[in-house]
Amino acid sequence: MIKVILSGCCGHMGKVITNLVAEQVDMTIVAGVDLRKEELSYPVYSEFSDVQETADVIIDFSHPNCLDGLLAYSVNKGVPAVVCTTGLSCCQIDAIREAAKTVPMFFSGNMSLGINLLAALVKKAAQVLGDKADIEIIEAHHNLKLDAPSGTANMLLDAAIEGLDKEMIPEYDRHSRRQQRPKNEIGMHSIRGGTIVGEHEVIFAGKDEIVTLSHSARSKEVFAVGAVKAAAFMVGKEPRLYDMTDLVSE
Numbered sequence: 001m002i003k004v005i006l007s008g009c010c011g012h013m014g015k016v017i018t019n020l021v022a023e024q025v026d027m028t029i030v031a032g033v034d035l036r037k038e039e040l041s042y043p044v045y046s047e048f049s050d051v052q053e054t055a056d057v058i059i060d061f062s063h064p065n066c067l068d069g070l071l072a073y074s075v076n077k078g079v080p081a082v083v084c085t086t087g088l089s090c091c092q093i094d095a096i097r098e099a100a101k102t103v104p105m106f107f108s109g110n111m112s113l114g115i116n117l118l119a120a121l122v123k124k125a126a127q128v129l130g131d132k133a134d135i136e137i138i139e140a141h142h143n144l145k146l147d148a149p150s151g152t153a154n155m156l157l158d159a160a161i162e163g164l165d166k167e168m169i170p171e172y173d174r175h176s177r178r179q180q181r182p183k184n185e186i187g188m189h190s191i192r193g194g195t196i197v198g199e200h201e202v203i204f205a206g207k208d209e210i211v212t213l214s215h216s217a218r219s220k221e222v223f224a225v226g227a228v229k230a231a232a233f234m235v236g237k238e239p240r241l242y243d244m245t246d247l248v249s250e
């Protein structure tokens with residue numbers, strides 16, 4: 001039986017993970033960590049340092065503020081972690097890389113298989129279309145989302161830059177300047193409203209033709225399924241940083 005600590009257990013994704021794990025025969029949640037206090041089927045602590053139970057893996061859908069405590073716990077106890085929280089700073093991503101030298105760490109801005117396929121297609125399209133197209137990335141999410149652009153939009157930006165194989169500047173706000181679009185920028189646009197689960201679109205706008213690649217998530221379960229799979233995958237792995245590429249190529 002795989003024992004899980006769920007970080008952010010009282011949030012939207014925490015609830016979806018709790019329900020999904022309840023359906024698994026070989027996995028159980030032994031403790032949760034959340035600033036909110038809710039009555040759940042397992043004990044909930046406000047900090048990792050308070051957790052009493054032993055576990056095989058951590059699943060994290062919480063807030064960047066939670067990361068320090070999570071990494072300290074993970075490294076001290078040797079418990080692998082699947083970090084799904086987005087909006088992390090570059091320093092925080094470096095801290096995950098550092099922790100991965102001693103304990104297996106899984107990190108992905110998007111846990112859906114479809115999005116990871118989209119990223120591969122974006123990289124390919126950027127390789128083929130190269131300088132011939134201007135790239136714009138548009139994402140839409142529900143009105144409760146805190147970070148913008150989404151972690152997935154940043155992941156798609158990285159995929160496009162990798163495909164182009166040259167330095168590009170992400171442009172988040174064109175309203176403050178009046179000038180033509182330079183060739184070396186990628187536009188990043190965020191829409192927030194209602195209960196939109198997650199829409200991502202990458203436009204390659206060339207001369208007289210436009211190629212559009214897109215993904216639409218219809219429920220949060222697509223991310224939960226990926227996270228639960230990743231948690232099972234991480235048990236017993238060697239310390240290093242893992243991502244969805246490792247999971248889908250297993």
Ligand SMILES: NC(=O)c1ccc[n+]([C@@H]2O[C@H](COP(=O)([O-])OP(=O)(O)OC[C@H]3O[C@@H](n4cnc5c(N)ncnc54)[C@H](O)[C@@H]3O)[C@@H](O)[C@H]2O)c1
Binds near residue numbers: 014046083
């Ligand atoms: N990687 C992915 O595929 C993916 C998919 C969906 C959501 N996410 C990310 O997961 C995170 C959570 O998403 P959500 O929709 O469940 O958000 P949410 O706001 O509903 O839930 C976050 C939970 O974390 C708790 N929390 C906040 N700060 C904390 C702290 N310092 N210590 C402990 N708990 C704390 C909150 O009380 C809340 O219950 C976000 O960063 C979101 O962008 C990632």
